[in-house]
Each structure stands twice: as C-alpha cells, then as structure tokens.
Amino acid sequence: MTKTFLRLLAVLVVIASAGAARAADRVITLASTTSTEQSGLFGYLLPIFSRDTGITVHVVAVGTGQALQIGSRGDADALLVHDRTGEEKFVADGFGIDRRDVMHNDFVLVGPSADPARIRNGSDPVAAMARIAAVEAPFASRGDDSGTHRMELRLWQIAGVHPVSGAGWYRSLGSGMGPTLNTAAAMEAYTLTDRATWANFKNRGSLVILVQGGERLLNPYSTILVNPARFPTVKAAEAKIWHDWLTSPHGQAVIAQYKIGGEQLFFPDYVKQR
Amino acid sequence: MTDLIAAFHLAVSLILHVDRGLLEIVVLSLVVSLTAVAAASVIGLPLGAAVALGSFRGRQLVVLLLNSAMGLPPVVVGLLLYLLLSRSGPLGPFGLLFTPTAMVIAQTLLVLPIVAALARQVIETLWEEYAEQLRSLGCSRHRAVPTLLWDARYSLATVVLAGFGRAIAEVGAVIIVGGNIGGFTRTMTTAIVLETSRGDLPLALAFGIVLILLATVVNGASLCITHLTRGGIG
Numbered sequence: 001m002t003k004t005f006l007r008l009l010a011v012l013v014v015i016a017s018a019g020a021a022r023a024a025d026r027v028i029t030l031a032s033t034t035s036t037e038q039s040g041l042f043g044y045l046l047p048i049f050s051r052d053t054g055i056t057v058h059v060v061a062v063g064t065g066q067a068l069q070i071g072s073r074g075d076a077d078a079l080l081v082h083d084r085t086g087e088e089k090f091v092a093d094g095f096g097i098d099r100r101d102v103m104h105n106d107f108v109l110v111g112p113s114a115d116p117a118r119i120r121n122g123s124d125p126v127a128a129m130a131r132i133a134a135v136e137a138p139f140a141s142r143g144d145d146s147g148t149h150r151m152e153l154r155l156w157q158i159a160g161v162h163p164v165s166g167a168g169w170y171r172s173l174g175s176g177m178g179p180t181l182n183t184a185a186a187m188e189a190y191t192l193t194d195r196a197t198w199a200n201f202k203n204r205g206s207l208v209i210l211v212q213g214g215e216r217l218l219n220p221y222s223t224i225l226v227n228p229a230r231f232p233t234v235k236a237a238e239a240k241i242w243h244d245w246l247t248s249p250h251g252q253a254v255i256a257q258y259k260i261g262g263e264q265l266f267f268p269d270y271v272k273q274r
Numbered sequence: 275m276t277d278l279i280a281a282f283h284l285a286v287s288l289i290l291h292v293d294r295g296l297l298e299i300v301v302l303s304l305v306v307s308l309t310a311v312a313a314a315s316v317i318g319l320p321l322g323a324a325v326a327l328g329s330f331r332g333r334q335l336v337v338l339l340l341n342s343a344m345g346l347p348p349v350v351v352g353l354l355l356y357l358l359l360s361r362s363g364p365l366g367p368f369g370l371l372f373t374p375t376a377m378v379i380a381q382t383l384l385v386l387p388i389v390a391a392l393a394r395q396v397i398e399t400l401w402e403e404y405a406e407q408l409r410s411l412g413c414s415r416h417r418a419v420p421t422l423l424w425d426a427r428y429s430l431a432t433v434v435l436a437g438f439g440r441a442i443a444e445v446g447a448v449i450i451v452g453g454n455i456g457g458f459t460r461t462m463t464t465a466i467v468l469e470t471s472r473g474d475l476p477l478a479l480a481f482g483i484v485l486i487l488l489a490t491v492v493n494g495a496s497l498c499i500t501h502l503t504r505g506g507i508g
Contacts, residue, residue: 029372029453034471038468038471038472043456058372058453058455058458059455059456060372060453060454060455061454073361073362074361074362074366075360075361075362075371075372176471178471178473179471181473182470182471182473182475185473200472201472201473202472202473202474202475203473203474204473231361233361233366233367233369
C-alpha cells in the first residue's frame with residue numbers, strides 16, 4: 001500500500017515538474033488588469049506575440065492597484081495598467097521604468113433601462129453622476145482601488161459629491177468589474193465600467209449603456225517595465241521584447257484589429273505619439 | 275431557471291466533447307490537490323498519531339491549535355504564503371510565486387490541520403479501546419503507532435478524503451499564489467471565479483457541476499478500493 005502510494009506520488013511529482021520545466025524557457029509574468037483579460041484582448045493578442053517571438057506571457061489579471069503592488073514587490077516583469085497617477089508614482093518611486101502609452105478605450109456609465117435618474121443619452125459623466133446622487137438612485141462602486149474605481153472617485157470629486165458606502169444608495173462592493181456588473185444587474189444599480197468588459201459581459205439583466213463618448217471617459221493604458229536595477233530577478237531582456245513589440249507598428253496594428261461583434265475595443269496610442 | 279437548465283446542458287456537452295482547455299484545467303486541479311493531500315497525509319497522519327498517544331506538557335494546547343487550524347481561511351493562508359514567496363519576501367529567491375508548486379504548498383498547509391486533527395481523534399479513540407490489550411502484549415506507546423494507523427486505515431481514508439474535499443473546493447489561496455494564469459495555474463475553482471466575473475453564469479455553473487463529478491469520481495474510487503481490499507483480506 002505504501003509502495004503504491006509512493007509510486008503515485010513520484011508520478012505526480014514528475015508531471016508537476018515537467019509542467020514547470022516546459023514553462024521555464026522564455027516566460028515573462030505580466031501583471032495586468034481584469035478589463036484587458038476579460039475583454040478577451042489577451043486571448044487574441046498573446047498567441048500572435050508568442051508566435052512572433054517565442055516568448056510566453058503569463059498574465060496575472062488583477063485590479064490596477066494590486067497590479068502596481070505586485071510590480072513594486074518585483075513579482076512581475078512588466079505591467080499593463082490604467083491609472084496615470086498611480087503609474088507615474090510607480091515610476092517616480094523607482095519600481096518601474098520606461099512608461100509608454102499603449103492604447104485607450106473608454107468608460108461607459110451603465111444603469112437600469114428604467115433609468116430613475118434620467119441620464120440617458122448623455123455624454124457628460126459628471127453631470128450624470130451628480131443627478132444619480134441627487135435622486136439617490138442605487139450606484140454600485142468597484143471599491144477595490146482598481147483603475148476603474150480610481151476613475152470613478154475622480155468623477156465624484158469633480159461633481160462635488162462625497163458618497164459614503166452603506167445601506168443607502170451608494171454601495172461599495174470591493175469586487176472586480178465582472179462581479180460588480182453582476183451585482184449591479186441584480187440590484188438595478190448604476191455603475192461605471194470600461195467598454196471592453198461590457199462588450200464581453202453576458203449577464204446584463206436590464207442594464208444598458210446610458211452615458212458614453214465624453215472626453216472625460218477616456219481610459220488610457222500604459223506599459224511599464226519593472227525596474228531590473230531594483231529587482232535583479234526580473235527577466236529584463238524578454239520583458240523589453242514584449243514592451244517594444246506592444247508599441248511597435250505591428251503590435252499596435254494587432255491591438256486595433258481586435259473586435260467583438262464588429263466593434264473595435266482598443267485604440268492604439270503609441271504610433272500617434274511619434 | 276433557464277440559467278440552471280443551460281448550465282446542465284453545458285456541463286453535459288463539456289464532458290462529452292472534452293476540449294483541451296477543460297482537460298488541462300481538470301488535470302491541473304487534480305495534480306495540485308492530490309499532491310497536496312498526499313504531502314499533508316504523509317506529515318499529518320503520523321503527527322496526529324503522535325499527538326494522540328503522546329503525553330507531554332502542552333498537549334492540550336497542541337490539540338486546540340490543530341483543531342482551530344482546521345478553520346484556517348484559505349485567503350489568509352494564500353496571503354501569508356504570497357508574502358513569503360514574493361520576490362521581496364524571505365523565500366523570494368526560489369521564484370515559486372505564480373507557479374503550480376506554490377499552489378501545492380498552499381493547499382498542503384490548508385489540508386494538514388484537517389488530516390492531523392481528525393487522525394488524532396480517530397487514533398485516540400482507538401487507543402483508549404485497545405490500550406490495555408496492546409500493553410499486555412508488551413507493546414509500547416511508541417510501537418503502537420504503526421499498528422493503530424493500520425487498524426484505523428478505513429477511518430483514516432475518510433479523513434484523507436475530507437482533506438481532499440477541502441483542497442479541490444478551495445479557491446481563496448490558489449488564486450492568490452497561483453495568479454489564475456490561463457494554461458498554467460488555472461484550476462476548476464479559479465476558472466469558476468473567472469467565468470462568474472465574465473457574467474457567463476451558465477458556464478461557471480457547468481464548471482461547478484464538472485468539479486462535483488470529479489470529486490464524486492475520486493471518492494467513488496476510494497470507496498471501491500476499500501471494498502476490494504476488505505473483500506481481499508476477508
């Protein structure tokens with residue numbers, strides 16, 4: 001019995017280490033956001049990158065706040081995130097280098113089609129959110145220090161509203177974009193979401209897009225390399241290849257090609273800068 | 275209701291047309307959880323027996339700690355392990371974060387208290403029953419350990435299965451130390467979390483159904499082995 005057991009254990013160890021060995025050659029870890037993962041962009045883009053370069057990208061998809069945290073501990077080789085303020089601080093603190101604008105998409109304000117705050121067809125999120133606060137219609141907040149959450153807080157600030165989460169109309173969920181949309185659909189609440197996650201989201205209930213298109217709703221993403229001078233274990237060479245590929249004319253074209261239902265979800269930015 | 279029906283349909287078609295993605299996830303889930311349970315059993319069963327038969331100062335405290343550790347929240351274990359395995363943590367040089375190995379370690383830590391604490395109870399009860407008999411045969415406490423472990427093997431198999439149940443169903447720890455990387459550290463439970471966050475509730479539930487079936491198969495296999503060996507030994 002012990003013998004069979006040990007044999008089984010040996011087989012399992014072999015399988016596990018074979019998996020690890022296969023993964024050991026030319027792999028980088030990318031800390032990124034749930035929106036890029038859940039939009040399906042990585043599923044489209046990473047196989048093309050791997051074919052071009054032979055490098056596998058392991059994506060850890062978390063909120064931007066947590067992605068920056070992972071990077072600041074040296075646990076990722078590169079970052080693809082969306083929070084300009086947080087990114088600049090990350091670089092200024094010496095955790096990252098060579099921040100580049102990669103692409104943008106935009107945020108949309110979604111809510112129940114009954115629209116109790118009457119914000120439909122608007123393009124100014126600040127005015128719309130002020131109205132939501134005025135009539136105290138339910139609003140679901142990410143509340144997780146993600147890029148989307150930080151954007152939402154900036155919009156409240158401009159609107160001069162200081163929402164407090166509790167049993168009232170403003171509900172801080174502390175969840176990712178998808179779970180927040182699930183909850184918003186269930187309690188017929190308004191919420192801010194990026195267009196890519198929305199386009200890929202299936203459980204919409206009565207939620208529809210109510211406010212979109214305004215200048216303030218732009219959602220820019222950047223690529224940042226984790227500083228190899230600070231973290232010697234970082235796979236600097238491979239990460240640089242990824243970083244350069246993403247901002248190359250080819251990589252930028254691949255980003256522009258990604259569509260769901262004929263709709264382009266991300267708009268390349270780096271080519272324009274030069 | 276339509277979601278539930280859709281989930282069952284999807285689960286059936288997932289199983290019938292085994293696709294590569296699902297197979298990878300299932301295999302990784304099994305490899306991680308079975309390895310963790312094996313490691314936890316190798317350490318936990320003798321540990322439980324030692325605590326059951328031992329008479330040392332602070333024994334009650336050890337029993338209390340073991341029993342309480344059965345309720346360890348997976349997220350907390352994941353978080354502690356994350357800080358340990360992080361490049362900036364004490365075990366950073368091994369580069370284990372976001373690998374299947376990290377997930378095995380996390381689940382071993384979660385399963386170990388369950389195996390040790392339950393084994394302790396099983397062995398202690400057995401020892402109370404047979405202590406005199408074993409002593410009269412000149413068997414010391416120390417020497418009694420293998421005998422008792424062997425004698426309690428069917429109860430201990432259930433203990434190990436309880437540990438397996440914990441491991442295969444757990445998501446909080448593996449998602450933190452594994453990172454839910456597609457094709458590398460994605461398990462059944464982290465895939466369920468991902469599909470739920472995509473709002474694809476029928477697919478998430480279908481994964482759940484496959485997971486329950488998987489657990490049933492493992493438990494069924496162990497039941498069969500028990501029956502066969504019982505029959506064989508007579």
